[in-house]
Each structure stands twice: as structure tokens, then as C-alpha cells.
Amino acid sequence: MLKTEELNSGYGDVQILWNFNLEIEEGTITALIGSNGVGKTTFLRTVIGLLKPYSGRITYRDEDITNEDLIARVKRGIVMIPEGRQLYRGMTVEENLKMGAYARNDSKNRIMQDLEWVYSILPRLKERRKQPTGTLSGGEAQMCAIARGLMGNPKLLLIDELSLGLAPVIVDDLVKLLKELNSQKGVTILLVDQDVQTALEIAQKGYVVVNGRVEMKGDARELLKNPEIQKAYLGI
């Protein structure tokens, strides 16, 4: 579904990604793991179009989208749940969620249905629907960001730090949710998370990033059993 070839990217003079090759199959969950600062966020930002790559190619469903702008990519169904949440602090939870559907051309009805659906899976948000998101607790804000992403009716969902700051129960719920999305709605997911165990448990495929390069890739279960990985990322 998504493929990057020899991608080089970074911020101005600071190159972060080096010849980055990655491939995601339609309908799968892929995990991207790596220590802090290796370039995971940078990769996601390049894929969604917030950053322009220096060189290389990005293809989506076999179309070259390297030179497409962010809006076109969102319209194609690539949706990102960004690091740091990036909510609209002065607007209410509900307004934030509605903004999630900004790029969709669906009828108002469809969107309202989705809103109810999102509320049903994250009831805490329904309780707080009229609260400005700037005053939510850290975890509530994270839920709101995820819900906003879901409102974009994603085909490919890029999630940056799913579990950051969330209570374990909530993480469990969200993991269940992602699995459902993937299996029932066919949403393809690229997941970045520091909780490597959880990430690899739900993913089919995993990529390990070191210093802006793909260092290892393969079946998620296998990676989970790989002693090197266990030592470096699972603290076992």
C-alpha cells in the first residue's frame, strides 16, 4: 500500500533519515520501533507530507505521491495522529473531532454517525465533549487526538506514540480498538510506540530503526523472540 524507496529527509541542514526503505501491505499493522531520536517521527512527518524529502520516492497504492502536497495525501486517506497531540486548545472536544473530518467529502450524516461511533468506543470523551481540549488531562488529550484521527476515516493510519501517557487499561482498550479497525474496517496501520512489546504483539510486521536507517525488519513475532531486540528494546 505504501512504499518508500531510498528516502532521505531531515530538517534543513540536519539530515535524519538515510536511504530509508519501508513497505506496508494493505490491511496489515506494521510497527516501527527504535530508541529516542532515531527518526521515527521524522519518517511519519515525511510520509504525511509535513516534511519534504531531499530525495527518494514515496508511492501509495502504486502511485507516486512524492511531490503531492499534504492535503492531497490526507484526501487519499492517509491520516496521522501526531506526536504531541496538536489539539486545538481553545475549541471543545467535539469541535476538535469534527475538524478530524475536515478533508472528507462525506455527508454531514455520515460524519455525525462516525462521531457517535467514536464516542461509543471512547466514552470518556463523550463526558467531556463540551470541555476545551486545553484543559483535558494528558491522557484525555491523547484519546482526543486518536479520536480525531479516526474521524478522518483513514485508510492508512500513522500513529506516533500511541500509549504515551496513557493508563494501562486504556492502552488495552486502544489496542483492542486498533485490532478491530484493522480486521473489521480494513484500516492499514503504521504504529510507532515505545511500548515495544505491545506494538510487536499486535503488528504483523516490524521495522527497527537505528540512527535514521532501517536496521532490521521482519515478522513481528520473530522480532519479539529475537534476543538482540529483547535486550535492546524489551529490557529483558
Add this chain to the structure above:
Amino acid sequence: MLPQAIINGILLGAVYGTIGIGFSLVWGVMNIINLAHGSFIMIGAYLSYTIYTVYGIDPFLSIPIVMVLLFLIGYAIQRYLMNLVVRGSVFITLTFTFGLQILIANICLLIWKADYRSINLSYSGASIPIGGVVIPVVRLGIFAVAILLTFLFYIFMKRTKIGLAINATAQNYEGARVVGVDVKNIYSITMGVSAALAGVSGSLIAPIMSINPFIGGPLIGKAFVICVLGGLGSTVGALAGGLVLALVETIGTSFIPSSFQNLLGFVVLVLVLIFMPRGLFGKRLYNE
């Protein structure tokens, strides 16, 4: 005397409100104190004046034309100039709009000269006596238009997709991009809408005040006060701010010498800031 002063205040307040709304919008969304806003109002007044003198079209009827023209001006200025610096600090954008203001004033000076102008309608000066008070017809019309447009603008911001997007962009630039908002365009639209509203204010003041290329400065002073009184980022607030300022001015000066009129406005401003730092209707988290 007091009832008349209140009526005068309310009628004037709606106009003040329109002055504040566009100013507050740009401030809230882009965190820009647009010192050129007064110049937009002035251009609006001149356009209205020119359309009236050349084509004889009543300023109330030409409001849509003026709005469209000013929307285009505002849009273009944002798109091709302001977007280049809008991510700079407050000082930078502020000084930038100051430069713009001087430039616009001087261009207008070249086109329209320094003469005072105003629109003299056949029905200007007419008034309806009710009980012990009189209601000037022109001001009543202006009041009605101002309220109507404020209402439409409110609906626009709350109910339309573009309105929501403007708001969202205001509060999280990157967050807006991520959901697919074309922020360049949204910023330009915001400035365009703000300028269009300024155009409305201009059209509305042309029949009741005298215009020349230097009225921009004093109008900005008013816009500041209105905006802070009402609270940033709130349409209702801007209207309320306008009404409060106008009422303070008209009622206040009914009892104390008129030379305190300007003083009153600023004293109220400072008091409101001290006791209600977000104004009467200001929202939390708006540009904090």
C-alpha cells in the same frame, strides 16, 4: 437626556462592534495585531464614497461590492506578503503591519488627496421622533446592517467548515495541517474576511463621519479598546465591547465634560484589563 444618550450609544456601538470584529479575528487566528486594519476601514469608506459619487449607488447597497473588493485586497496582502512573515514573533508582525499601514495611507493620499470627504445622503439628517427621543434614520440603518452582519459572521464562524478551520488553525497550526487544512489559504481567507468586515465598517462610517487618509490611526485605537473590552476571539464579545465603549462615551460625557471622552475609553480599558484580564467574553486558552 439620558434615554437619548443611551439610544445614541447603542446606535454607535454596533458600528464600533464591526470595527472590532475583523480586528479581533486576525488577532485571534494569526496572533497578529493588524495595525493596517484601520487602513482597510479607510479603503472601505473611500470605495463606498467613490461608488456613490461616480455611479450614484447608495452606500447601503454597495456594501456587498465593497466587501468583495476588500476581501480580495485582504486575501492578496496575506497571500503574497503577510504569509511570508506570519510565523515571526509578535514584534515582527506588528511592525510589519505598521509598515503596511503607512504604505496604504500614503497610497490613498496619492489617489484621494488629504481632503475630508463624506457621503451626503438625501435622507441623512432625517430622524424619527419617538416619545421624548429621536432616532436618526441613517444611524438606525447602519445599526441594523451592523447587527445583521455580526450575526451572519457568527454563524459563519460556528457553523461552516471554513469557520471551524479558521478557528482550528488559530489554535494549532500543525494540528490543522495534519487534518488536511490548507493553512496558507485559510490564513488568506481569514485576512480577507477581516478586511471585508473592515470594508463594512468603512461603508457604514462614510455617511456619518468625515474620512481622509489619516483616520486609520484613531480607528485602530478604538479597535484596540473594543477588542480588549469584549475579549479576544469572540464575535459576541466584539459587539459587546463596541456597545460598552459607545455607551460609556455617550452616557459618560452626558455628565462630565466632553473633553474626557477619550480618557473614559482608556480608563475603562485599563480597568477591564486589571479586573477581567480576558475581557467581558474572552475565551481561555486563546493565544495564551
Add this chain to the structure above:
Amino acid sequence: MKDEIILYGEKVTKTFGALRAVWEVDFSVRRNEIFGIIGPNGAGKTTLLSMINGTLHVTRGSIHYKGINITNWKPHRIAELGISRTFQIVKPFPGMTLLENVSIGALFGKDKIVNIRKAQERARYVLSRLNLTEKEQAPVETLNVSERKRLELARAMAMDPDLILLDEVMAGSSPADLEKIMELIVELNREGKTILLIEHVMKAIMSISHRIMVLHHGEKIAEDKPENISKNDKVISAYLGSKYVKRSQQNA
């Protein structure tokens, strides 16, 4: 001496309109203890911490530190007493380098070093303990998540506090970094500092805390040793989830 209580709160309450963010919470922290706070998202942990260090106004109740009633003191006065904190949503000083950021902590904080050079020395020392020496001259804008969190920690440490309030400093850190931060916290504790710790990373908080308090809907629902907390039914249903229990049993 060891069990002396240096910080305690009585019926500490914070409401936002009708919302009971923190409701009549009694708590006490002993000298040289690592005191953990956990609870679901929105339970009021950050709010409680903000009330302790004065950035939020206390609605009701009182907070005492070393026998002084510090309820609703200004943040800077509380800092002068030797309490420092980190922010869950990091608040670096933008436009300044890492070294400058941390130096400010040393210049103020508890012992207010007046000499800039001395302050920088202290800042360098702290940065080295956090593995940030290389980035000393980097503008803070270029830091990644874990570096930002460590910067928060560095600034707090540079103030040379007796009590450190840590709000999710480990969130977003990779296991390797996590390990290092945990070690550092334990080390600081050994050096005599009292630590109040909020964290959702169970691995960390369960292993280094001496005692843990659990908040839920603003109220305290449990307070105990870590091993007992992880078995507490209320805590499991409200916060940990059954999967956690399963997994930790597996790992054990």
C-alpha cells in the same frame, strides 16, 4: 528521623466548576522516600502536583512542607524552600541553549548561586549525569522527546532541591533511556532527595517506588507498597487492567 514526614496534605481539594479534579485527598510523604502516584487519565495527579508547587490554586484543604503551611504560596517561594518540579507537557525556555536553560535552575532554586560561572559549572555537572553533555550548546527546539524530558529533569536537579516532583518524565523514553532515568532517580534518592513520582510506565514506577498512592476521579482509592497495589482489585479494575496482571505474572 528516617520516617519523618516532610510533606503532607489534608483534605486537599481542587474543583473546576462542577468538576472535582481532586477531592479531599490526604497524603503524606516521608523524608527520603520515593512516593509514586498513579491513576487513570484525568484522575487528578498533575493537578495535585501543581497544587503542591503552587502553580495551581488550592480550592480547599492545606499542604505542609517541613512543618510550614505552604498552601497557596507563590511557585517561586516554594522553589526557594527546596521543592522543584517537572512538567508533563514540557516547558523549556525556547531561544536559549540547553546549558542556559539548566543554568537558570542553578541561579535560582534553593541556594541561588549568584556567580554565573559557578551556575554553569553546576549545570554542566547535571547535564553530564543525564547524558546531555554533547547537546549543551544545542537550541532546545532541536531536542527529541526523551531529551526534552531529561532537560526538564536537569533543570529541576540544578535547583538542588530536597523534594523533587516528577510528572511523567519517563513517558516516551525508549527502554534503554528508561533504565538510565530509573537508575538516576534511585541514585538521587540515595543522595538524600525525596521524590514524588507520577508515571504510567508500570515497569518503572512499580520497581522504584517505596509507596504508591492511587487516585481515581480525584479521590484516593488506595495507598500501599507496590506489590500490594498491583494486587488491589479496585486498582486493577480502574487502572491496571486484567491484561497487565496477566502479563506481569507471565514475566515473573
Add this chain to the structure above:
Amino acid sequence: MNKKLISIIISVAILSLLPFLVTGFWVRLLTNIFMFAILASALNIISGFTGYAAFGNMVFFGVGAYTVAVLMNKYHFSFISSFIAAGFISILLALILGFLLLRLKGHYFALGTLGAAEAIKYIIDNLTELTGGAQGITIPSMKGGPFLINISFYFIMFALLVIIVIFTWWLSKSRLGYTFKAIRANEEAASVMGINTTIYKIVAWSLAGLFTGLAGAIYAYWFSYIDPPTVFDVMWVVRMFVIILIGGAGTVFGPVIGAFLLEGLSELVWSNFLNLHLGILGILIIITILIIPNGLASLTTEGKGLKGLLESIRKNRVNAL
């Protein structure tokens, strides 16, 4: 560093000799530039270092000027004693306004100071008995020939400028300077570090007020006639912001460089384009911001030669959307 010091010493020497060699007009022009450099440096303390856009800073200029005017005109004080009084009153005013307004943040603070400044202007405007109201007030002119008068004011302004520059230089290296910068960067974090932000903000505001007020005091005596619209003119503050911007905010010499460039250039280059010069000023502001938004001081740090210069211009540009 050494090179910098030498060039500073040379500049000071040249500026000390200059008034003996040029005509009265040039002396006035330089005095005027010094005044703007002082005003901009003062504003730089509260706005550049501490990050508070003090839009109403002219209030100190006006109050300083009026202190001198009223004391000399009504109570026949000498200039020296009125000057000192102006300093005290400026600080007093800064304390009062500071306690009222410094709780405000960002734009709201800018507006609060503006409101206070305008309010005080109108109060002075209405205290006709004392201040002459809108009709202005005259100050007894200095006695002596034109040459003596000219160089006296020249050196008074010059001395004040040197003092404020030395002060800013010290500030940039001191603990106080760090404090101001921390407040600018993030006030909440600063207070958690143990900084009593209220007090320090008032200190910054008082320093800015003191220097601005003293400049106003000299201005009144120099000009010998003042009225409220002139000495409380908001547009002057905007001009100071432009100066700071051209030179570089939060730097020591930025405001001085900016003052020389803006005031000097405007005199030499475009004041001769009757009718057009204001428009040119507008264009200049816009272009400056498009090209060097962080001021000239930001350019010296990058490599040498034209390439280095272009490089640093590129780096310092505000990123377009």
C-alpha cells in the same frame, strides 16, 4: 572581542569630537539620533530582553518631560533638580503601573500599557491649571549662544546613551539578564525555577521607564515647548520597535545601530522626496522584515564575506508558510 572594543573606543572618540566640526543642524540630528537610541535601548530592556511588548512606553517620556516642564515653568526649579525629579517620578510610575499591569500577558500587556499611557496623556491634557492642558507648556530656554546650547544638549544625550549602553552590556552578561530572558522564554517555568517573576518584571519595566523618562526630561528642556500629543505619541514607540527590529532585539548594540540607520538614513536619503518619504518608510519596514527580521546584529555571527552574509540572511529569514 578586542577588535570590537577598539571600534567602540574609536566611535566614542569620533562622536565626542564631531559636534565641534559640524553645523548646528548636524548636531541636532545626532542629538536626536542619540535620543532615539536611548529610547530604543530602554524599550529593549522590557521588550527585547524580557519579552513584554510595552506599547505604552511613551508614558514615561511624557511624564519625564512634563515633570521638567512643570517644575521649571511653575516652580522655577533648576534643570538639574527637575531632571533628577523626573527620574524618580518615572520609577514611581513604573512601580504603580507595573503592579497593575504586569499580571497581563502578551498582547494584553501591550494593550494595557497603551491604555494606561493614553489615559495618563488625557489626564495631563485635562489638568489645565498645572500643565497648560492641550495648549502645551513652555519651558524657559537655556541661556547662552547657539553653539553652547547645541553642544550642551549633545553631550547630555550622549552621556545618557553611553550609560544605557554600558548598562545593557552588563545586563546581557549578568544574572539579572538571564532572569529576564527566562521570563521571556516561559514565565511559568521561570517561576517554578524560583524566580519571583512579578518583582523582576517590575524591575525591567522600571529600568525601561527610568531611561525613557530621563530622555523625556532632556527633550523638554531641549525643545522648550511640549504638548501632550507630541510627548505621548504612540507612533514614537512604533518607531522604536522598528529601530530595535533593524538592529536586533535583545542585543546590546542593536538599538544603537538601528537608531543611526533609521534616523540617519531617513534624513539623508528620503526626506528629500517630498510627499513620498512616509511611503518609503513603510516600504523600508516591510523589506527589512522580509529580509532581516532578526536585525543587523543577527548577521555578524555567520562566516565572512558576501557568501557568509547571504548565508546568514537565509538562515535568519522568517520561514514562510
Add this chain to the structure above:
Amino acid sequence: FAGGQKEVKKAERTEIRIGASVSLSGSLSRFGNLVKNGYELWKDTVNAKGGIQVGDKKLPVKIIYYDDQSDNQTSAKLTEKLITQDKVDFLLGPYGSGPTFATTAIAEKYNKITIATLANATKIYNRGFKNVFSVLSPGSWIFYSFIDMLANLPNKPSKVAIITPNDLFPVTVAKGAKEYAEKKGFKVVYYEEYSKGVQDLSSTILKIKNSGAEVLMGSGYLAEAILTVRQLKEQNVKLKAIAFTTGPELIDFQKNLGDDANYVFGVSWWMPQMKYSGPVFGSAADYAKKYKEKFGAGLTYQAAAASQGGVLLQLAIEKAGSLDTEAVRNALKSYKGTTFWGPTEFNEKGQNIAGGTVTFQLQNGEKVTVWPPAAATGKPVYPMP
């Protein structure tokens, strides 16, 4: 050392250098440009005859202009430039009392004479300066002719109201009017100084209505005059007469107000209909004709006063026979005479104490001079219909 401060030797002179810093841009530019027209007209007239007779030589006049941008600070700077860089011999003043304060202080420092053409705030002349001479009579006099006219009406009113923006010149005018009206037996039932630059006068108008005034005298500028007339009508306030200092004489006034401008009175220092005449320009009508030839329509007293400033300077130089400040000052001091502008005589302070004022009324688009009788071209319409 002080080389820059020395005077140029007078022997090598080929021209008379005169400096004028006026507002050509900014808020006062409208009037600044009228003033410049006046100066230019005088200069051309003089130079057409070969210049001014100084002793045995005829020297042409050169006027150096700078634009003060309607800013006092700038006008002081430019005056210093005119004196020390351009070495002018004399100065012609700017438009308005504010900048004149600034420029005359500089001129006094260098001992240069200024003919203040459009500045008559009393305070300017109370500073003990030796080198400033006013073309206009004291500002406080301007309503005198209007008040005289009212006093001579058969059905004369008894209650008058006076309003003014609180600005230097207008307040001087309003205070003078109040004093004189009371002296003439009128009751000033309402007197108010309102904030300068306001865009709404409704409360002031209300207070006028409540005071029961029959006649309104408005000091101030064009914008305020227009605003007053318009809001009087809006608030349904009917008065028997309305008079303004600035406004009715300008075309803008009628353009802006249309029919509502009809029957408004204006007071002025000068009207082309006045029957004065004298050297240089001949009669007032001659002057008006010359002005029209050069600049078209739009002659106002501002331009005439500026020309008169030149004339006074010229007469004094001719009388003194030199360009020496001392000599010219003495000549001005002892001057007593009449020109197209009217009579002039200076008191100790340099104010013109011989001048008078005129009142005119807008009658169906015409400016009809109605007072003093000697200059009148028609009868006042009173009360306004």
C-alpha cells in the same frame, strides 16, 4: 573650531534666502499646501519685478521648502537645517501654532526673524522672543465680527453656545469668543471643550439642546464643523444661527454637507471681497485674480495670509535697506500700514493688533460677506430657515 556657526559674508549676495518648513504631507498637509501656494505666489510676484530692493541692489527671492510631515519635532529639526545648513536670512512660518512654537524657539536661538503667517496662539508671543511677528491678529479675536453682527440684529438672540476641541488654537479662539460675547451682553449658556479628534459629538449636541441656546459658535477644524452640522440635524436640534472658524470657507464643507451647509456662518481673517488695497498685490480682488490664474479655485485666507507674510517681510527689508536682522526687526516694529490683507501694526510681543475679522454666510452656494458693513456684499439671513 566653531566654523560651522559663522555667518556667510554679506557682500557676495546674489539672492535673498528664505526658509519655510511647512507640512506638505501628514495630517496638516491640506493647509500646509495652501500656505506654500501663498508663499509661491508672493515670490513669483516679487521676482517678476526683479526682486526686493535692498539698498541700491535688487535681489531676487529664493524660498527653500522642507516638509515637516505635520510633526513638531521634525519642523524644529528642519528649521535648524534651514538656518545652519542652508544659511537662510529669514523664515516664513509653518501652518499652525504647534509647529510655530517649535520653529520659533530655534530661530530665536540663532537670532533669525520669523514671520509667523498662520499662528496666533497667545502663548507663542508670551515667551519674550524678539524675532517673531504675526500676520494674523490674536486668535481670540476671530469671532468678534460675528458677535458684533449678532449684537446689531434687530431680533437679536440672547443665549449662545460655544464648543471647541481642546486643542491649542481652537481653545484660544473659544475663550476669546466667550469673553467678548459676555462683554456684548450675551448669555453664554453652554461652553464646552471636547476631546480632539472625536468622531461622535452626540452628547455635546444633546447638551446644547438642553441649554436652550439659540446660536452656536464652533471653534475647531473642518471635520468637526461637518460633524456638528450633521449631528445637529440628526438629533433634530434647530438653532437660529451656526458659525464656525474653519470649515465654511472650504469647498469640502459644502461638498460634504450639500444643502445642510446652507445659511451656515463662517468667520475668517480675510475674504477676497474685502475692500483693502496696498503695495505689491494691489487690492484684495486683484490678489484673488492672481491666485486664480496661478492655482485655479480654492483661495482661502490661509494662502492670503502666507502671501501677506511675504509682503510684510518685503516691505520691512526695503525700509531697512539691508538684510541685517536688527535692522529688519526695527523696520517691522515700526511698521504701520495697509495692504490687500488689511491693516497691520505690531505690539511689543509681535502680535498684529490692527487686524480685524470678517463674517460671511453660505447662501445657496455663495459666500456672502455680511460683516463688517464696510466689506459686506449682502445681508445675513437670520434666523436660519
